[in-house]
Amino acid sequence: MEKFVVHSGTAVPLRRSNVDTDQIIPAEYLKRITRHGFEDGLFSAWRKDPDFVLNRPEFEGASILIAGPDFGTGSSREHAVWALQDYGFAVVLSSRFADIFRGNSGKGGLLTAQVDQDVIEALWAAVESDPSLEVTVDLDRREVRAGDIVAVFDVDDYVRWRLMEGLDDIGITLQYAGEIDAFEAARPSWKPTTTPVT
Amino acid sequence: MTSEDDPSKGEVMGRTLAEKVWSDHVVRRAAGEPDLLYIDLHLVHEVTSPQAFDGLRATGRPVRRPDLTLATEDHNVPTLNILAPIADPISKAQVDALRRNCAEFGVPVYSLGHEEQGIVHVVGPQLGLTQPGMTVVCGDSHTSTHGAFGALAFGIGTSEVEHVLATQTLPLKPFKTMAITVDGELPAGVTAKDVILAVIARIGTGGGQGYVLEYRGSAIRGLSMEGRMTLCNMSIEAGARAGMVAPDETTFDYLRGRPHAPTGADWDEAVAYWRTLPTDADATFDAEVVLDASTLSPFVTWGTNPGQGLPLSASVPSPDDAVDEVDRVAIERALEYMDLTPGMPLREVSIDTVFVGSCTNGRIEDLRAVAGILEGRRVSDSVRMLIVPGSVRVKQAAEAEGLDRVFIEAGAEWREAGCSMCLAMNPDKLAPGERSASTSNRNFEGRQGPGGRTHLVSPAVAAATAVTGHLSSPADLSPVATA
Numbered sequence: 001m002e003k004f005v006v007h008s009g010t011a012v013p014l015r016r017s018n019v020d021t022d023q024i025i026p027a028e029y030l031k032r033i034t035r036h037g038f039e040d041g042l043f044s045a046w047r048k049d050p051d052f053v054l055n056r057p058e059f060e061g062a063s064i065l066i067a068g069p070d071f072g073t074g075s076s077r078e079h080a081v082w083a084l085q086d087y088g089f090a091v092v093l094s095s096r097f098a099d100i101f102r103g104n105s106g107k108g109g110l111l112t113a114q115v116d117q118d119v120i121e122a123l124w125a126a127v128e129s130d131p132s133l134e135v136t137v138d139l140d141r142r143e144v145r146a147g148d149i150v151a152v153f154d155v156d157d158y159v160r161w162r163l164m165e166g167l168d169d170i171g172i173t174l175q176y177a178g179e180i181d182a183f184e185a186a187r188p189s190w191k192p193t194t195t196p197v198t
Numbered sequence: 199m200t201s202e203d204d205p206s207k208g209e210v211m212g213r214t215l216a217e218k219v220w221s222d223h224v225v226r227r228a229a230g231e232p233d234l235l236y237i238d239l240h241l242v243h244e245v246t247s248p249q250a251f252d253g254l255r256a257t258g259r260p261v262r263r264p265d266l267t268l269a270t271e272d273h274n275v276p277t278l279n280i281l282a283p284i285a286d287p288i289s290k291a292q293v294d295a296l297r298r299n300c301a302e303f304g305v306p307v308y309s310l311g312h313e314e315q316g317i318v319h320v321v322g323p324q325l326g327l328t329q330p331g332m333t334v335v336c337g338d339s340h341t342s343t344h345g346a347f348g349a350l351a352f353g354i355g356t357s358e359v360e361h362v363l364a365t366q367t368l369p370l371k372p373f374k375t376m377a378i379t380v381d382g383e384l385p386a387g388v389t390a391k392d393v394i395l396a397v398i399a400r401i402g403t404g405g406g407q408g409y410v411l412e413y414r415g416s417a418i419r420g421l422s423m424e425g426r427m428t429l430c431n432m433s434i435e436a437g438a439r440a441g442m443v444a445p446d447e448t449t450f451d452y453l454r455g456r457p458h459a460p461t462g463a464d465w466d467e468a469v470a471y472w473r474t475l476p477t478d479a480d481a482t483f484d485a486e487v488v489l490d491a492s493t494l495s496p497f498v499t500w501g502t503n504p505g506q507g508l509p510l511s512a513s514v515p516s517p518d519d520a521v522d523e524v525d526r527v528a529i530e531r532a533l534e535y536m537d538l539t540p541g542m543p544l545r546e547v548s549i550d551t552v553f554v555g556s557c558t559n560g561r562i563e564d565l566r567a568v569a570g571i572l573e574g575r576r577v578s579d580s581v582r583m584l585i586v587p588g589s590v591r592v593k594q595a596a597e598a599e600g601l602d603r604v605f606i607e608a609g610a611e612w613r614e615a616g617c618s619m620c621l622a623m624n625p626d627k628l629a630p631g632e633r634s635a636s637t638s639n640r641n642f643e644g645r646q647g648p649g650g651r652t653h654l655v656s657p658a659v660a661a662a663t664a665v666t667g668h669l670s671s672p673a674d675l676s677p678v679a680t681a
């Protein structure tokens with residue numbers, strides 16, 4: 001995972017609340033066998049509408065999603081995080097995230113930064129009046145900045161540390177490889193292996 | 199689950215089975231972090247593994263211990279013409295991906311056509327890979343099955359599958375423990391399936407949330423390994439993380455001589471360790487539920503979750519029986535989906551399909567129970583009966599005993615090994631409106647095919663129902679005429 005300290009980019013205003021994971025990525029995409037390439041499934045029902053905000057040319061290439069409250073509710077599918085990342089989002093801002101989605105995001109390296117709804121409203125207004133406005137998400141200072149807006153955001157300390165170190169769960173565990181080696185060395189020799197015995 | 203290491207505790211407290219297995223697998227413990235647990239056995243199937251392997255590929259990580267990992271094809275596989283290419287493109291893609299991934303990462307895989315192929319939770323135990331005191335995981339909720347051996351076994355999500363593949367460990371938060379004590383003797387005709395359906399009806403589908411269940415008491419001790427697997431298998435339907443039974447002579451007898459069981463001096467050492475695992479007399483559980491075995495009878499579900507079950511002798515409940523408003527709505531909705539009328543005796547519910555199989559009841563003992571009832575009888579003309587062995591080995595054993603002939607002569611279909619109609623990811627499905635008596639574990643809406651209606655039953659009830667065409671127990675059947 002790449003280290004995440006400060007991210008700057010343009011942002012998309014998603015003026016909807018209670019966006020559940022089925023809307024983020026519908027079940028039909030769960031049949032795939034790859035871990036990447038889910039960008040076409042992101043908000044696929046809404047993207048059929050040419051006026052949907054993600055279809056508007058002025059928001060092309062945005063990497064920050066400014067969402068309404070209760071983002072990521074519903075099914076625990078990890079594909080929702082993958083789809084957002086594959087599409088190019090590095091950060092989602094909302095005043096309230098669903099727990100499982102937030103947990104999955106932390107694991108996958110997507111920053112879910114929680115700010116008050118009035119900050120969301122101010123950001124919506126700012127990027128709608130100037131879609132090219134650069135938005136900066138500073139994980140070190142837990143701060144989001146855009147034009148004259150400066151606001152602190154809330155993020156889990158452990159998730160913040162991991163993102164700033166560029167460590168996914170597996171990367172963290174692999175730092176303890178020495179401890180795993182030691183545990184394995186002490187395992188009883190009669191424990192089974194799956195090597196076929198013919 | 200960590201009381202023994204808690205320095206604040208002055209005296210050494212007794213520990214439960216689950217706590218012992220947990221603490222024997224802690225690789226790393228640090229304040230404010232979940233424990234990092236070592237995983238002894240990682241089982242893999244085609245549905246939940248492709249993204250995990252893809253993740254390894256993307257990060258250039260190898261599988262740390264392919265020799266503690268085993269894959270089998272089960273969820274999607276057809277149960278007829280198994281050597282022909284799989285017709286459904288998605289099923290085929292998943293099975294093909296599993297084969298490719300296993301070849302690339304060096305993981306042993308038992309594919310269609312191999313003698314060891316079968317449902318992942320049938321294959322592990324029958325190979326002797328599932329042993330007491332182990333940690334066992336799989337990207338599948340019914341991994342709880344393996345707890346029957348006194349292993350700590352639970353289902354995990356796809357990113358956890360990747361984590362275990364890469365590190366052979368998993369960071370885990372502690373569980374609570376719950377004793378399910380069933381004392382006394384089970385009446386004739388009452389099986390492990392009836393016990394677990396009664397347990398779930400008692401504690402509810404969320405009653406086990408956050409707990410590892412330990413099944414104890416004389417009725418549990420009296421169960422075979424197959425029965426204990428049936429019991430532990432459905433722990434997840436009570437919302438529990440895992441279910442366990444302490445290892446004893448029944449466990450050791452089952453394991454002795456299996457392909458991956460220890461031998462010689464290793465066997466003695468292993469058994470000596472296994473004998474230390476049962477819960478200490480002075481250990482305490484966070485919760486306890488007690489059932490009197492002698493009061494149990496054949497159990498069937500009438501609704502659309504495994505907690506909506508009643509004795510076969512009962513009648514379809516009414517929304518008026520509900521304990522609260524939520525329950526009332528649930529009953530109404532279930533009755534509507536199941537097309538049942540309150541007050542109707544469950545024995546009068548007509549069935550058109552009977553499914554015997556799955557990781558709950560697809561083992562040899564289950565098939566023997568079914569054959570014992572079908573011998574000399576006929577499956578009702580109004581019933582389609584599908585009998586699907588849980589693994590190729592189960593199929594071979596059944597055929598060696600001549601069970602297949604009993605099934606076919608009775609008018610049932612005898613298939614190849616796989617999950618089959620348990621979840622209808624393969625061609626074996628209920629048509630909309632069809633009603634099954636099924637030995638599987640989930641009666642959710644559409645689980646066995648869109649619009650299909652499922653009554654969960656034991657193998658004995660399934661067989662008796664196939665004969666009469668309505669929910670029945672073997673005691674309802676007239677004796678077979680002897681020539």
Ligand code: SF4
Binds near residue numbers: 272557
């Ligand atoms: S038999 Fe059913 S419950 Fe068991 S692993 Fe297969 S699909 Fe899952």
